[in-house]
Amino acid sequence: MIKFEETSLEFKRLPYGETFFKNATGRCSNGLLMIDFIALSAGLPLLKPYxxxxxxxxxxxxxxxxxxxALPVQTLAxxxxASSVTTSSLDVQLDWMHSHFNSTCQIQKGWIK
Incomplete structure (x- = not known):
């Protein structure tokens, strides 16, 4: 089961995703996004959401x-x-990335391995 980022958007419900993915995806699209077409044409897999x-x-x-x-909701407020769509601004996404890297990468002698 997909755990969606907490949001008030309708994107986490059908019909978003039903044509291509056959289930709700949380994407602002019923099908592939431009980045998906680029990945597929390069032979890369579609990346899963964090x-x-x-x-x-x-x-x-x-x-x-x-x-x-890009700006935190506090700055906008x-x-x-008003930013009623999501509270996950760029700094939140970068924090997720930092946490993911820290949990999956080992630091050894100053180098990431």
């Missing part, structure tokens, strides 16, 4: 979140800009 429970991240991992912003 929040997908039990996903195989051996070929890579996708930290992107639909509707996310201070400028009276």
């Amino acid at each position: 929040k997908e429970a039990g996903a195989n991240f051996t070929p890579g991992v996708n930290f992107a979140v639909a509707g996310s912003t 201070a400028m009276n800009i």
